[in-house]
Amino acid sequence: MLIATAGHVDHGKTALVRALTGVDTDRLPEEKQRGLTIDLGFAYLRLDGGRVLGFVDVPGHERFVRNMIAGVPAIDRALLVVAADDGPMPQTREHLAILDLLAVPGGAIVISKIDRVDAARVAQVGEQVRELAARSVLDGAPLLAVSAHTGDGVAGLRAHLEQAAGTLARHAPGGGLRFAVDRSFSVHGAGLVVTGAVYAGEVRVGDRLMLAGSALPVRVRGIEMAGREVGAAAAGMRCALNLAGRAVDARSVRRGEWLLGADAGPASARIDVRLRVLASEARALGQWTPVHVHHGAAFITGHVTLPAGKAIAPGEEAPAQLVLVRPITAVHGERMVLRDASGQRTLGGALVVDPYAPRRAGDRAARLALLEALREPDAQSALRRALAIAAQGVDPQRFAHARNLAPESVRAMLRTLGARSVHTRDGERALLPRDWQALCEALLAALAVHHEAQPEAVGLRESELVRALVPAARSTLAHAAVDELVRAGSMVRDGVSLRLPAHRARLSAADEALWARVSPHLHAAALKPLTSGDLAKTLELDLATLLAFLEGCARRGLLIRVAANRFFHPAALARLARHAQALSDDRGEAGFDARSYRDATGIGRNLTIDVLEYFDAVGLTRRRGEVRHTIRSSEALFGAVPS
Ligand SMILES: Nc1nc2c(ncn2[C@@H]2O[C@H](COP(=O)(O)OP(=O)(O)OP(=O)(O)O)[C@@H](O)[C@H]2O)c(=O)[nH]1
Numbered sequence: 001m002l003i004a005t006a007g008h009v010d011h012g013k014t015a016l017v018r019a020l021t022g023v024d025t026d027r028l029p030e031e032k033q034r035g036l037t038i039d040l041g042f043a044y045l046r047l048d049g050g051r052v053l054g055f056v057d058v059p060g061h062e063r064f065v066r067n068m069i070a071g072v073p074a075i076d077r078a079l080l081v082v083a084a085d086d087g088p089m090p091q092t093r094e095h096l097a098i099l100d101l102l103a104v105p106g107g108a109i110v111i112s113k114i115d116r117v118d119a120a121r122v123a124q125v126g127e128q129v130r131e132l133a134a135r136s137v138l139d140g141a142p143l144l145a146v147s148a149h150t151g152d153g154v155a156g157l158r159a160h161l162e163q164a165a166g167t168l169a170r171h172a173p174g175g176g177l178r179f180a181v182d183r184s185f186s187v188h189g190a191g192l193v194v195t196g197a198v199y200a201g202e203v204r205v206g207d208r209l210m211l212a213g214s215a216l217p218v219r220v221r222g223i224e225m226a227g228r229e230v231g232a233a234a235a236g237m238r239c240a241l242n243l244a245g246r247a248v249d250a251r252s253v254r255r256g257e258w259l260l261g262a263d264a265g266p267a268s269a270r271i272d273v274r275l276r277v278l279a280s281e282a283r284a285l286g287q288w289t290p291v292h293v294h295h296g297a298a299f300i301t302g303h304v305t306l307p308a309g310k311a312i313a314p315g316e317e318a319p320a321q322l323v324l325v326r327p328i329t330a331v332h333g334e335r336m337v338l339r340d341a342s343g344q345r346t347l348g349g350a351l352v353v354d355p356y357a358p359r360r361a362g363d364r365a366a367r368l369a370l371l372e373a374l375r376e377p378d379a380q381s382a383l384r385r386a387l388a389i390a391a392q393g394v395d396p397q398r399f400a401h402a403r404n405l406a407p408e409s410v411r412a413m414l415r416t417l418g419a420r421s422v423h424t425r426d427g428e429r430a431l432l433p434r435d436w437q438a439l440c441e442a443l444l445a446a447l448a449v450h451h452e453a454q455p456e457a458v459g460l461r462e463s464e465l466v467r468a469l470v471p472a473a474r475s476t477l478a479h480a481a482v483d484e485l486v487r488a489g490s491m492v493r494d495g496v497s498l499r500l501p502a503h504r505a506r507l508s509a510a511d512e513a514l515w516a517r518v519s520p521h522l523h524a525a526a527l528k529p530l531t532s533g534d535l536a537k538t539l540e541l542d543l544a545t546l547l548a549f550l551e552g553c554a555r556r557g558l559l560i561r562v563a564a565n566r567f568f569h570p571a572a573l574a575r576l577a578r579h580a581q582a583l584s585d586d587r588g589e590a591g592f593d594a595r596s597y598r599d600a601t602g603i604g605r606n607l608t609i610d611v612l613e614y615f616d617a618v619g620l621t622r623r624r625g626e627v628r629h630t631i632r633s634s635e636a637l638f639g640a641v642p643s
Pocket residue numbers: 007008009010011012013014015016035036037038058059060061112113114115116146147148149150
């Protein structure tokens with residue numbers, strides 16, 4: 001069990017830890033000289049039966065609140081120490097607020113220095129602290145009175161802690177390892193040693209981990225807990241890790257660094273949170289308030305943005321976004337303490353809802369509704385609620401990262417929830433079958449509307465079809481739906497157009513007659529069709545009339561204009577595109593040049609240049625010097641080649 005002290009400067013925290021453990025945690029020369037705690041101190045008490053009580057002794061001075069915050073996030077119990085002579089003081093209140101904002105699981109109130117006052121004063125101070133603690137995490141906490149000098153009450157406090165350790169029902173977050181470093185040093189012969197607390201998951205000797213700040217890999221050589229070598233340490237435990245890794249040392253790995261497991265997600269500088277402003281604040285917290293954000297043993301500066309635009313009044317709680325100067329790795333459910341821009345006053349706290357806030361929320365109401373769903377502590381319930389309101393689905397990988405879960409466990413949840421997984425150009429999305437079906441139906445309906453309005457056109461290009469959807473539905477998910485509809489035969493790729501299977505472009509009688517004369521020359525197998533000029537001569541037509549007709553055919557999707565004087569049947573162009581793809585696949589890295597394309601297609605030098613430049617322009621190929629590669633599949637752009 002991990003216990004931290006808390007309370008105003010000089011109220012006897014360090015003396016209390018020494019009375020309980022025999023260890024003087026004020027080790028720094030400056031601490032000895034000033035009789036004051038500056039940095040965190042650590043001591044252990046080994047109980048009969050092997051259980052260990054770990055103590056984190058924090059400084060009470062207002063200048064070192066930052067160090068105090070670094071010591072308390074992973075603890076099981078807090079001891080709020082209040083001197084019987086002084087009674088509650090400013091840092092009594094501030095430390096209590098911090099314990100509350102970090103939702104410390106429990107604790108006790110300790111009235112110290114009782115040798116200095118009479119019993120009535122002890123009772124009076126006890127009442128004052130009880131009142132302060134009402135409606136906080138220490139509401140109704142046991143109250144003990146001690147003197148570190150006479151030893152009065154110390155045995156009772158120890159018995160109380162032993163009993164609490166015996167009944168500790170620790171909520172140990174699983175998932176990937178999250179270890180917050182609070183000290184680091186070089187040990188002769190062993191190298192880098194870091195100490196800190198396991199916030200989530202487990203660390204074992206031999207594990208390969210990553211430093212969050214630098215993304216450098218490290219290996220765990222050894223683990224020490226309360227002075228003994230152990231093989232593993234789990235969430236809620238403090239330990240020292242001996243690390244091996246290239247380019248890592250005590251200078252580069254410092255307090256505030258995080259060690260993460262292999263599945264950890266990327267860092268993020270925009271974090272959606274629930275923000276609570278302390279009731280003791282004089283003013284409401286407004287838009288773009290600069291803050292110091294304390295997360296684990298780290299602190300970073302940033303600003304608060306308020307999606308609703310409305311300031312958060314003292315004592316209130318609301319959704320907010322932290323915009324940080326640097327990305328950090330936080331996960332859902334972690335708590336942060338917010339202090340003012342000069343780092344002198346605690347303003348409030350934040351509970352991480354979604355560490356991957358989008359840069360632009362798009363539909364703000366929809367985003368707020370999604371965040372409300374994501375507040376759900378249980379991952380599967382959150383996923384269920386998110387899927388129910390997000391027609392665009394959820395990114396399962398993001399969700400796993402945000403919740404510090406393994407990808408497999410999110411997949412299992414999605415299976416349980418009956419969600420379907422779709423692979424899009426931007427990665428995987430999971431959504432409810434009803435939303436997928438609605439999207440497919442919307443695409444088919446949009447195409448039907450187009451056919452109705454323009455019966456003479458073959459259909460719509462894919463980008464036009466997606467643009468015909470309501471804005472919220474236009475995404476890579478819609479493109480994935482088109483692919484599936486085509487695979488299922490519910491839609492047909494006809495050249496560059498998409499159409500419903502039953503639709504045929506309907507032409508006027510005059511155009512139909514002209515088409516009957518033109519199409520034998522510009523047919524599916526014509527890889528080298530006549531130029532418009534030659535076609536006009538062959539058909540004995542006025543060139544301007546013919547060009548106007550051919551352009552009309554191109555608008556309807558019957559033909560494709562490749563160069564000023566050259567129109568192709570879509571299927572012919574699909575064939576030429578497939579040639580390009582085959583050559584590109586064949587040549588790999590080296591790419592293919594115009595000559596090999598000419599030889600493969602037999603369309604001659606001049607037409608080869610026209611066709612390849614057209615392919616560059618529509619994004620089938622990319623040219624580098626004299627060679628080209630295909631960068632998209634020919635089928636995605638030109639449809640399948642009819643057999
Ligand atoms: N009479 C009396 N004095 C005490 C008792 N406990 C601590 N003191 C004295 O109070 C002073 C401060 O004690 P510390 O234990 O250093 O106080 P602290 O809360 O750790 O102070 P910071 O860490 O600086 O916030 C010292 O001079 C102690 O000797 C006690 O039970 N009785």
